């Protein structure tokens with residue numbers, strides 16, 4: 119418990135947590151079940167190349183999402199690249215600036231031009247209305263992200279893509295296990311791409327999956343994932359190595375068995391944060407909206423400095439010094455990262471406002487309610503002593519953002 123500003127670790131006091139509390143600390147399923155699967159892999163001496171564990175995982179993902187085809191891949195970034203190739207995209211792809219930079223990088227990596235759109239302030243999502251403003255004659259696809267495990271407006275985006283005859287891809291890296299009403303994410307657009315990276319609520323160490331209801335796309339993706347091979351010596355397509363291996367698939371299966379436990383832990387954590395922060399002025403937690411299943415895998419706070427009297431970055435610095443490794447995902451916005459920031463970019467006011475306010479707090483199975491109360495006590499303390507902390511840190515200035523090269527008007 120901090121009694122004075124001098125007690126804060128950032129000013130030399132004792133840290134609240136001896137061991138750092140990270141955003142995205144891996145959730146781990148049953149260790150013995152994983153070891154058993156690894157033993158079986160050793161017995162079979164079949165490590166990769168469309169092995170039985172990968173096939174079992176693909177069947178499980180198809181079952182959970184309701185998609186006709188599920189392909190396990192080495193990670194979501196390569197999955198997005200594969201989909202862009204598989205759909206034979208060219209020219210420009212409209213995507214949100216408020217997303218992890220991999221969404222844009224994957225398009226750029228395969229020679230496409232990411233065209234950044236602003237996002238809706240309230241949802242953090244690319245909307246059809248905003249996406250429509252960025253469509254040009256060179257646009258061939260829209261790539262929207264289901265951010266924070268919440269679905270974006272799939273119906274409006276589907277209608278927009280149809281109207282302009284564009285392909286529609288969803289970056290579903292955060293959205294495994296999520297649904298829109300009764301319909302699971304994984305069945306929208308031409309394809310959806312999930313991530314099972316170690317930080318995701320269901321992980322396969324590294325990994326991802328593509329789901330699609332398009333038989334021809336699935337056929338091509340399967341070829342492309344394995345260098346284009348259709349037989350021992352038969353190469354039918356340009357390809358790469360995007361395969362998931364058996365140990366990753368085993369990890370994913372074991373973690374999927376515990377998915378309900380992970381979701382419940384995340385939901386309880388979010389409720390604990392919400393209750394504890396309800397009366398802290400200027401610190402607002404995003405609440406999952408709409409109906410359908412949510413995985414609650416991110417606790418997303420927004421800090422309004424006009425109300426807290428202390429900046430988001432001061433709160434972040436205090437928390438990190440105490441061992442709470444909160445994050446500013448996805449600051450400063452993909453359009454303000456290289457290589458895009460060195461090119462002409464529009465000013466995207468909503469993205470920039472969100473980037474200046476967002477604070478992601480640790481959740482998952484590694485966080486207990488007691489841990490969360492310690493974190494929220496710290497936030498409450500910082501807000502209560504905002505001016506003194508800002509003065510002691512010599513801050514108060516707005517967060518630095520890389521300058522934009524704006525188009526000439």
Ligand SMILES: Cc1ncc(COP(=O)(O)O)c(C=O)c1O
Nearest residue numbers: 193194195218220291313315326
């Ligand atoms: C929105 C988003 N898209 C794509 C990715 C890339 O996923 P991966 O690490 O599996 O390549 C991530 C995170 O890692 C992400 O958060």
